[in-house]
Amino acid sequence: MNPQTPLSPQLLALDWGTSSLRAFLMRDGEVIETRQSAHGIQHLPQPGTPGYEQAFAAIAGDWLRQWPELPIVACGMVGSAQGWKEAPYVRCPADIGTLAGQSVAVPSGLGPDILIAPGVLFDEPGELPDVMRGEEIQIAGALLDHPAWAARSCMLLPGTHSKWAQIEDGRIVRYASYLTGELFAVLSQHSILGRLMPAAAEKPRETDEAAFELGLSVARxxxxxxxxxxxxxxxxxxxxxRLPAASLADYLSGLLIGHELVSGLAGAGDLAQVPLVMIGAPSLCRRYAHSLHFMGRAADAVLDNTAPAGLWNLALAAGRVGGGHR
Structure with missing residues (x-):
């Protein structure tokens, strides 16, 4: 592709987590090509800076040989204390301008620097402190695509460490994290509970909806x-x-998700007055949507992967790309 053609990319965006690395070529806020590798920060080809440079060159080296001036932005655990270069947390309230202003640059080894987004810290007197790193960019992507949500909304990001974030005037003003996914994995695989559960790898099976809803009702x-x-x-x-062995994991899943929803819905205040937006993997969002409906609440919108849009939003705020979008 000739760099002067209309399809030339304007941004190289990286979502660099613990277990995987995803790279997106973008133009006008749209993804035009995607790549993925297993070189998350805990699975680098070698330790330290050389490992990061090697992983980056493997996934994007040919792109930068073709477009050597392409700006690069990144989010996720690559900016943690264990990452390529630490991008310290910014405190709530935080918006995309704050994130862009506190981002840090690291040499890519291939020419352009990589601008790495910081995470967000919630730390108020009398409350447990909380951190996020990566989810703030997903939220920024949702707000870029749906500006009306910036006024006031609640963002639910289910996952290993689920987040419930309150948005006001385009800023993350407070949020709470829940260890739901990790707690399920630990309890089902590394505790006495798992001895009665069939190994998940034995064969795929249908969810026992009754057992899952029993867990939800017990939590409620x-x-x-x-x-x-x-x-x-x-x-x-x-x-x-009272439950067959094959259904115990569904009960436990319903119980843990149910407790998260009871707390999250209570902490979100009057959700009848604000949109409840869910962002995450489709299969997990379906399970959470089912659970919300069981609890008498529905998500107003369900979004899949908003990280690329959030990285575009970061690049816009940092002046790395122009104002075109969609």
């Missing part, structure tokens, strides 16, 4: 302090035969 009707007792119930429901 719980009292303060009930969670650890209800988790142990995963074992006793199996031992007594």
């Amino acid at each position: 009707d719980s009292r303060p302090g009930d969670l650890s007792h209800q988790i142990f119930g995963t074992r006793t429901l199996g031992l007594t035969g």
Whole structure:
């Protein structure tokens, strides 16, 4: 492709996490080519800066040979203390301008510097501190594509560490993280509960919706302090035969997601007055949408991967690209 053709990219965007690296060629806010590798920050070809440079060259070296002046932005764990170069957290309230202003640059090894976005810190007196790194860019992408949500909205990002973020005037003003996905993995694979559960790799199976909804209802009707007792119930429901072994993981999943929703919905305030937007992998979002409906609430919108749009928004705010979008 000739650099002067209308299809030439304007931005190279990187979503660089713990286990994987995704690269996007972008023009006018649209992705025109995507690549992915397993070289997350914990799986580099070699330690330290040489490993980052090698991983980057492997995924994008030919692109930069063709477009050597292409600006580059990145988000995710690549900017953590364990990453290529630390981009320290910025405090709430934070908007895309704040993120762009506090981004850090690192030499790519192939010519242009890479601008790395910081994460966001919530740390208010009397409340537990909280951190996010990567989700703030997904939120920025959702707000770029849907400007009306910037006035006031609640963003739910389900995952290993789910986030519930409150947006006001285009800023992340507060948020809460939930260890839901990781807690499920630890309990089902590394605790006594897993001894009654069939190995997930045995064969794909259908979700036991009744068992999942039992977990949701137990969470919905719980009292303060009930969670650890209800988790142990995963074992006793199996031992007594009240649930078959194949259904125990669904009960546990419903229980943990249910507790997250009870807390998240309560902490979000009057959601009848603001949009509830869910961002994440389609399969997980479907499970959360089912759970929200069971709890009497529906998401107003469900979005898939908004990281590329968020990285474009970062590049716009940092002056790395012009104002074109969609």
